Amino acid sequence: MVRGATLYSPVLRELEQVEATLDSLKRADSPRLSQMMEHVLSGGGKRVRPAIALLAGKFGRYEGELLVPLAASIELLHTATLVHDDVIDHAATRRGRPTANSLYDNGATVMLGDYMFAHAAELVARTGNIDVVRLFAHTLMAMAGGELSQDLSAYDYGQTTVEYFQRIGGKTASLFAAAGEGGAIVSEAPQPFRRALRAYGESVGLAFQIMDDILDFTGDEGEMGKPIGSDLLQGTLTLPSLLLMERYPKDNPVRKLFGRRDRARHLAASIELILNSDILDECRSVAADFRDRASRTLAELPRSPARDSLTEIAEYVVERRS
Amino acid sequence: MVRGATLYSPVLRELEQVEATLDSLKRADSPRLSQMMEHVLSGGGKRVRPAIALLAGKFGRYEGELLVPLAASIELLHTATLVHDDVIDHAATRRGRPTANSLYDNGATVMLGDYMFAHAAELVARTGNIDVVRLFAHTLMAMAGGELSQDLSAYDYGQTTVEYFQRIGGKTASLFAAAGEGGAIVSEAPQPFRRALRAYGESVGLAFQIMDDILDFTGDEGEMGKPIGSDLLQGTLTLPSLLLMERYPKDNPVRKLFGRRDRARHLAASIELILNSDILDECRSVAADFRDRASRTLAELPRSPARDSLTEIAEYVVERRS
Numbered sequence: 001m002v003r004g005a006t007l008y009s010p011v012l013r014e015l016e017q018v019e020a021t022l023d024s025l026k027r028a029d030s031p032r033l034s035q036m037m038e039h040v041l042s043g044g045g046k047r048v049r050p051a052i053a054l055l056a057g058k059f060g061r062y063e064g065e066l067l068v069p070l071a072a073s074i075e076l077l078h079t080a081t082l083v084h085d086d087v088i089d090h091a092a093t094r095r096g097r098p099t100a101n102s103l104y105d106n107g108a109t110v111m112l113g114d115y116m117f118a119h120a121a122e123l124v125a126r127t128g129n130i131d132v133v134r135l136f137a138h139t140l141m142a143m144a145g146g147e148l149s150q151d152l153s154a155y156d157y158g159q160t161t162v163e164y165f166q167r168i169g170g171k172t173a174s175l176f177a178a179a180g181e182g183g184a185i186v187s188e189a190p191q192p193f194r195r196a197l198r199a200y201g202e203s204v205g206l207a208f209q210i211m212d213d214i215l216d217f218t219g220d221e222g223e224m225g226k227p228i229g230s231d232l233l234q235g236t237l238t239l240p241s242l243l244l245m246e247r248y249p250k251d252n253p254v255r256k257l258f259g260r261r262d263r264a265r266h267l268a269a270s271i272e273l274i275l276n277s278d279i280l281d282e283c284r285s286v287a288a289d290f291r292d293r294a295s296r297t298l299a300e301l302p303r304s305p306a307r308d309s310l311t312e313i314a315e316y317v318v319e320r321r322s
Numbered sequence: 323m324v325r326g327a328t329l330y331s332p333v334l335r336e337l338e339q340v341e342a343t344l345d346s347l348k349r350a351d352s353p354r355l356s357q358m359m360e361h362v363l364s365g366g367g368k369r370v371r372p373a374i375a376l377l378a379g380k381f382g383r384y385e386g387e388l389l390v391p392l393a394a395s396i397e398l399l400h401t402a403t404l405v406h407d408d409v410i411d412h413a414a415t416r417r418g419r420p421t422a423n424s425l426y427d428n429g430a431t432v433m434l435g436d437y438m439f440a441h442a443a444e445l446v447a448r449t450g451n452i453d454v455v456r457l458f459a460h461t462l463m464a465m466a467g468g469e470l471s472q473d474l475s476a477y478d479y480g481q482t483t484v485e486y487f488q489r490i491g492g493k494t495a496s497l498f499a500a501a502g503e504g505g506a507i508v509s510e511a512p513q514p515f516r517r518a519l520r521a522y523g524e525s526v527g528l529a530f531q532i533m534d535d536i537l538d539f540t541g542d543e544g545e546m547g548k549p550i551g552s553d554l555l556q557g558t559l560t561l562p563s564l565l566l567m568e569r570y571p572k573d574n575p576v577r578k579l580f581g582r583r584d585r586a587r588h589l590a591a592s593i594e595l596i597l598n599s600d601i602l603d604e605c606r607s608v609a610a611d612f613r614d615r616a617s618r619t620l621a622e623l624p625r626s627p628a629r630d631s632l633t634e635i636a637e638y639v640v641e642r643r644s
Contacts, residue, residue, distance in 0.1 A: 029467065032474050084436060088429030107410030110432055111470040114406060117439060118462035125456045133455050134447040140440035145351065148433040152354050 007312055008047075010305045011054035014068055018050045021072040025119050036112050040083055040100050048313060049179045050075045052204070055313075056183025056197040058306035063187065066127045070186050073123035073136065074179050080116035081143055081171075083109060088151065089234055093226060131185050139178040146170025154235035155258045161242050168209040169202070176205030196300040200310060203294035208317045210287040213238035217274055219322060229271045232257060239286065241270065243279045284318070291318045329634055330369075332627040333376035336390055340372045343394040347441055358434050362405055362422050370635060371501045372397045374526070377635075378505025378519040380628035385509065388449045392508050395445035395458070396501050402438035403465055403493075405431060410473065411556055415548060453507050461500040468492025476557035477580045483564050490531040491524070498527030518622040522632060525616035530639045532609040535560035539596055541644060551593045554579060561608065563592065565601045609640045 008015055022041050028034045050071035057067040085091070086099040087109050093099060101109040117140070124136045146167050153159055153167075180201030184194040216231045217240055231238050232254065237245070241254050253269035256262070274280065294314040301307050330337055344363050350356045372393035379389040407413070408421040409431050415421060423431040439462070446458045468489050475481055475489075502523030506516040538553045539562055553560050554576065559567070563576050575591035578584070596602065616636040623629050 030471060030474070033467065033470060081436075084432050088432055105473070106428070108470060108473045110406050110410055110435075111466050111473060113432075113436075114403075114439070115463060115466035115470060117436070118459055118466055121443060121459035121462060122456065125452060125459050128452050130447060130450050130452055130455070133452070134444065137440055137443035137447050140443060141437060144433050144437035144440055145355065148355060148430060148437060149352060151427070151430045151433060152352070 007316060008051045008055075008309060010058060010309050011051060014054045014071065015047060015051060017065075017068045018047070018054070018072045018075065021068060021123070022075065025076070033112075033115070036100065036104060036108070037116075039103065040079055040112065040116070043079075043095055043097060045075065045079070047075060048208075048317070049078055049175060052176060052201055052310065052313065053179040053183040055306045055310050056180045056189075056201070057187040058304060059184060059193045059197065059301055060187025060189035066129075066186050067183060069123040069126040070132060070182050071179075073120045074175065074182065076116055076120040076123065077136070077140065077143075078175055080113045080120060081147070083113040083116065085147065087113070088147075091226065127186055129186060132182055135178050135182055135185065139174050142170040142174035146172070146174070150236060153237075156235075157237070157245060157255050157258055159237050159242065161239065161246070164237065164239060164242055165206070168206060168213075172209040172212075173202045173205030176201040176208065193301055196297050200294050200297045200314075203290045203297065204314050204317055207287040207290035207294065207314065210239055210283055210290070211318055211320060213240060214280055214283050214287070215320075215322065216240075217271060217280065229267050232270055233263070233267055239283045240274050240279050243282060244270065244274055244277075247277070247279070248273075287318045291315060329638060330373045330377075330631060332380060332631050333373060336376045336393065337369060337373060339387075339390045340369070340376075340394045340397065343390060343445070344397065347398070355434075355437070358422065358426060358430070359438075361425065362401055362434065362438070365401075365417055365419060367397065367401070369397060370530075370639070371400055371497060374498060374523060374632065374635065375501040375505040377628045377632050378502045378511075378523075379509040380626060381506060381515045381519065381623055382509025382511035388451075388508050389505060391445040391448040392454060392504050393501075395442045396497065396504065398438055398442040398445065399458070399462065399465075400497060402435045402442060403469070405435040405438065407469065409435070410469075413548065449508055451508060454504055457500050457504055457507065461496050464492040464496035468494070468496070472558060475559075478557075479559070479567060479577050479580055481559050481564065483561065483568070486559065486561060486564055487528070490528060490535075494531040494534075495524045495527030498523040498530065515623055518619050522616050522619045522636075525612045525619065526636050526639055529609040529612035529616065529636065532561055532605055532612070533640055533642060535562060536602055536605050536609070537642075537644065538562075539593060539602065551589050554592055555585070555589055561605045562596050562601050565604060566592065566596055566599075569599075569601070570595075606640070613637065613640045 026034055026037045026041060028037055053071040053074050054067055082094065083100050086094060087101045087106050091099050092102045100112060124133055149167050150171060177198045180197035181194055184197040213231065216238065217228060221227055232241055235258065245252055245254055253266045253273060257266035257270055291314045295311055298307055298310055348356055348359045348363060350359055375393040375396050376389055405422050408416060409423045409428050413421050414424045422434060446455055471489050472493060499520045502519035503516055506519040535553065538560065539550060543549055554563055557580065567574055567576055575588045575595060579588035579592055613636045617633055620629055620632055
């Protein structure tokens with residue numbers, strides 16, 4: 001895990017405050033709720049989204065404490081969507097730890113996610129900035145819309161890579177974009193910086209999700225906390241499986257897998273075909289393109305330790321192994 | 323159904339605009355999502371919460387169009403929580419129509435609820451008022467907390483009526499209170515009016531939920547769209563069943579029902595015991611007390627058609643049959 005001294009160095013103090021803010025949310029009214037919040041907030045995320053928000057906050061004239069609730073809100077929004085995603089996917093583990101829905105019932109877990117959304121909204125309101133609230137609302141809309149279209153298109157092998165990029169643009173990149181733009185708004189950065197930081201976040205988010213989708217085929221099951229090929233098994237076509245289908249349009253194991261018979265065998269064949277081709281290299285190169293696009297966007301910002309850190313984050317995102 | 327010319331007369335025009343706003347949300351990006359939104363927003367609610375928000379908006383110096391997005395936001399927040407509640411309760415019908423979770427899968431339904439929360443947040447941001455955003459966030463927190471404690475205390479017969487009032491205060495009354503307070507804030511009403519309208523909303527909300535819990539035992543199955551005693555069957559103790567347990571602490575069918583054997587028989591015995599006692603009269607009298615408290619609170623406001631309408635709403639709430 002990174003969360004490291006070098007990668008986030010210009011905002012380490014603020015990241016500590018973000019942790020303290022998240023810790024304070026664990027002290028809920030009921031002991032049971034506290035315990036649930038403790039569980040979901042202690043999963044050891046990489047905190048890459050709040051780091052981006054805090055770093056993006058270094059390009060304006062305001063450098064005060066309101067960036068901390070913004071960054072905490074973004075991390076909380078992210079965690080809340082994971083809680084709901086795990087209910088939807090019936091996931092048993094995440095990062096090697098049991099999911100909330102495996103410990104509590106689905107009903108309580110749905111409400112726990114809602115409770116976290118509420119806290120995220122409350123944190124964003126603490127910025128006192130109605131533009132940030134608007135950004136937050138539009139982001140949640142894009143995220144839910146993206147997840148919904150993923151869910152509605154499950155097991156539909158007529159999907160295209162264009163639809164894939166739209167989907168991950170909503171479900172993942174929109175929050176990275178909001179981190180960049182939100183930091184810029186709160187710090188009162190000039191309009192061109194605001195646009196650049198949003199574009200940076202979007203590109204990093206797309207690269208991040210593509211790497212996630214690659215890791216679903218290559219990752220260490222223990223480290224990832226879920227079995228190899230789990231997306232495919234859920235009926236979710238990601239870039240690797242979409243490229244596989246493009247290359248073998250008439251006859252391929254993914255199509256058979258979605259036929260719902262002999263799933264284990266077709267899944268194994270799909271994974272093998274993907275691993276024994278250059279498909280994952282192609283996916284990595286698409287992710288690297290987004291990393292490069294992110295870096296180029298940063299050229300519109302003045303040189304600073306924060307800008308260097310954002311460049312490193314874009315590089316880290318395409319190199320990560322878990 | 324009321325939604326009537328007389329009850330809401332001072333705000334009929336604004337209520338039409340609320341409907342138009344909700345209609346506009348049905349035109350989503352994807353046809354499938356539009357269809358889902360259409361389904362959940364066309365259930366024919368009584369629109370009592372947005373009416374309260376609009377009426378509460380008649381006591382300040384501002385009377386402009388920003389009350390409409392506020393009122394629409396409150397109705398949408400309400401509908402979004404119903405969507406999630408129905409997932410949690412595995413409810414098949416609501417008001418005689420199939421629930422979203424019975425038409426779509428649970429995953430899509432959870433995301434649909436999230437998408438609606440996002441739209442509600444966007445509508446509340448349209449007021450441009452950060453205090454209203456804060457109110458919105460705290461309300462969602464109270465609602466999710468109340469639902470969560472209901473879920474966590476299911477089948478727990480150690481519950482008290484005090485816990486019941488806390489729970490319904492969160493899950494139901496907090497949104498009615500927010501309708502009253504939100505209308506007052508947006509219309510820039512003086513502080514004492516704001517407090518009174520919040521207190522009014524809270525009392526009406528408590529009365530509303532108690533009546534709901536009575537109707538679960540007496541309502542027409544067709545009109546309510548769910549079987550008699552469905553709360554008890556879900557393990558949810560409401561005022562009628564709590565009073566039953568208080569009266570027969572040692573031996574009562576509710577306790578046996580929660581033992582999970584011979585459920586149908588114990589449920590029938592519980593319903594019979596409640597219907598053949600004065601328990602429901604006592605519940606109605608508690609609801610009437612909250613109605614009276616709501617009306618007394620209104621005395622702190624200047625006389626006006628809006629105030630008369632709020633009084634009538636409080637009366638309607640305890641008289642309703644579905």
